[in-house]
Amino acid sequence: MQQEHEQQISLNDQMQRRLDERTHLMESGINPYPCEFAVTAHSRDIIETFQEEAKTPVSVAGRIMAIRKMGKASFFHIQDAKGRIQVYLKKDEVGETSYNTFKLLDIGDIAGVKGYTFKTRTGEISVHAEEFTLLSKSLRPIPVAKEKEVEGEKVVFDAFSDRELRYRQRYVDLIVNPEVRETFIKRSAIVSHMRSFFTAKGWLEVETPILQPIYGGAAARPFTTHHNALDMELYLRIANELYLKRLIVGGFEGVFEFAKDFRNEGIDRFHNPEFTQVELYVAYKDYNWMMELVEQLFHQTALAVNGSDTTSFLGNEISLKPPFRRITIADSIKEYTGADIEGKSEQELRNTAKDLGLELDPKIGPGKIIDEIFGEFVEPKLIQPTFITDYPTEMSPLAKPHREKEGLVERFELIAGGKEICNSFSELNDPVVQRQRLEEQAGLRQRGDDEAMIVDEDFLRALEYGMPPTAGLGIGVDRLVMLLTGEDSIRDVIFFPHMKPE
Structure with a gap:
């Protein structure tokens, strides 16, 4: 506690000194916060294109990260969007006023420099300042290692x-920590490449409601809010699936949306209450076609962003070169636990889970029991990309019945690095069966499963007008970014993850 108190006193002293410097600058007629500065070059570009025989004129701006104040000449380093570069400042060249301004600056201040490129006697490519401008006085010291x-x-x-x-x-x-920027630059590149991949195939990027009167499209607890003018409860969407399928009903043959979704669930290395997902729906296709599309998409994205189809994640080298392994959920559970779940009743599944050492909530149904077994004993072991296919019907109320296997649906999840990355169905388009499925979900809600789906009458009405055979896909963008950047926490790929209040 004493140390924290002393640090706070030190911080206050530094901030007061900076405030005093700000006051002195303003009293001297210098605006420490001017409106603009013309930038013509960035640090990395200057260094990469430097020609020793040419004094190339440049105008650079950035944050001062190191400073050496001397008598009539000084050095400092500025950090811009592309890196750092040294600046040489001489009183006789920039003028007394500018040089006196410089002497009142600190690490963290933002400055603009006009001058020309040169190389110092120690061989460092630098900018020789001819003009110097303070662009922003930093009042709070930045931590410097x-x-x-x-x-x-x-x-x-x-x-x-x-x-x-x-x-x-x-x-x-x-x-x-400027290396952190690279993760987010790569994130932007991943999203950009995926968007280009979809649009190149002629599919339409759309927007659907975030505030929804009925939430659906996934099994999750929602965030609830109230609309005053309409005097009604609304929910932040947990998925955009049901709205996108309405657009397929309306006649679009391919639609996708990069969406912010919200689920009122726990926070851990792979979960954030607000996350980014892209969903894609293509008419006249099925989940087998979608598996091949996912292989192409992930492989091409890895090559475009990393220049390689392998990535390092949690200490594992993961190959994204097609084809990916395919195995049914029942066979995967049998492979990793020895338990055969096919055709088992709810009680038999509970007994299996108990034998495996799992404590289960008595309110959940057989689908959730299978999901718990898979999540505990199989998913973490699937490091290389693996399509888990053919789920029990109860686990997938929006998926089409399997054309060959009774009691199953045409669904896959792609697991890589021990975690689900995407989910896909041959979409259920029989409105009678869809109503039955949603009513069964309503029964699970009555049993106490607050993640079970709700009957959405408008969505059912849309299906009653007829939806063509359709393949749907949802990709967790944050998790894909984790996989391709090697970050081990979802918080490292989200600029501002949710935290408890300070």
Whole structure:
């Protein structure tokens, strides 16, 4: 506690000094927060294209990350969107006013420099300043890691490495740990490539409601809100499936949506209450066709973003080169536990789970029991991409009955790195059977399963107008980004993950 108190006093002292500097600058007629600055070059581009014989004119701007103030000449490093570069500042060239301004600057301030490129006597490519402008006075000091040699080895002190603090103050994390930016640049590239992949096939990107009067399309607890003008309860969507299938009914043959979905569930390495999902629906196709599409999509995305069809995740080298392994959920459970679940009653499934050491909620039905067994004993062991197929009907109330296997549906999940990445069905388009399935879900809700689905009369009405055979797919974008960037927590691929209040 004493140490925290002393740190706070130190922080307050530093902030007060910076406030005093701000006041001094303003009293000297210098605006520490001007409106604009013309940038013509970035650090990495300057370094990569540097020609020693040419004094190339440049205008750069960025945050000061290191500074050496001397008498009539000084050096500092600025960090921009592409990296860092050194700046040489000479009083006789930038003028006394600008140089006096510079002497009031700190690490963390943002500055603009106009000048030309050159190489110092030590061989460092730099910018020789001819004009200098303060662009933003930082009032709060940024944490700066320090290196010290201990017993012949370099040791880093005061690094901004506490994960919870990094998530809470992502803006500081991005400043002092610039490698973090690369994860999010890669995330953007992944989404961009997937979007291009879909649109190149002629499918339409659409938007559907986030606030929904009836939530559906997945088994999850929703967030609830109230609309004052309509005086009605609304829900943040848990999935966009039912709205996208309405569009297939309306005549579109391929639609997709990158959607923010919301599920009122726990938070862990693979779950965040707000997450990104892309859903795709294509008419006249089935889940076998969709498996091949997923193989193409993941393989091409990995090559486009990483330049390789292998990725390192949680210490495993994972290959995304097709074809991926395919195995039914029943066979996978038998392979990893020895238990045969095919054709078993609810009580027999409960006995199997008990024999395996699983404690189950008595309110859940047979589908959830199978899901619990699979999630505990099989899913974490599926490291290489594996299609798990042919689920029991109760586990998939929106999927079409299997054309060959009684009691099953045409569904697959792709598991990679020990976690589900995507989910797909041959979509159920028989409105009579769909009503029966949703009413069975309503019965499970009455038993106490608060994740069971609700009967959506408008969706059923849409199906009654006729929906063609359709293949549907949902991909967890955050998990795919984790897989392709090697990050071990969903919080590392979301800019601002949800946290408890400070």
